[in-house]
Amino acid sequence: MTYDFPGYDEAQxxxxxxxxxxxxxxxxxxxxxxxNRPFLVEMGRTLTPVEFFYEVEKRTEFGLGFLRFLFAQARRAEERPVDAVSRAIKANGQG
Known part of the structure; x- marks a missing residue:
């Protein structure tokens, strides 16, 4: 799948x-x-968990920003990005 968003590079x-x-x-x-209830307020927008996932999946400006941050933090911590997400979900009692 190719995303036509300025600054998006599949290789990152x-x-x-x-x-x-x-x-x-x-x-x-x-x-x-x-x-389907709001859980995140970002720059005047309120997102539900499903809307947040959509933003990440579709690599919108917001979603791409989240992915860049996640992957950069994982590199700094010398861990896999998926491990950081899994840990956060478990910490919130969802996993």
């Missing part, structure tokens, strides 16, 4: 790690007890 994310992250986020978003 390991495809297997990206798929793992999307899989965890998809499960979290659709399994969240408040999947």
């Amino acid at each position: 994310f390991d495809p297997d790690e990206l798929e793992g992250v999307l899989s965890y986020l998809r499960e979290w978003a659709y399994g969240h007890p408040g999947s």
Whole structure:
């Protein structure tokens, strides 16, 4: 799949790690007890878990920013991005 978003480069994310992250986020978003209730306010927008997942999956400006941050933090911590997502989901009692 190709995304036509300025600044998006497929090579910046390991495809297997990206798929793992999307899989965890998809499960979290659709399994969240408040999947259609707001959980995040970002720059004046309120997102539900499902809307957040959509932003990440479609690599919108917001979603791409999240992925860049996640992958950069994982590199700094010398861990896999999917592990960071899994840990966050478990910490919130969702996993």
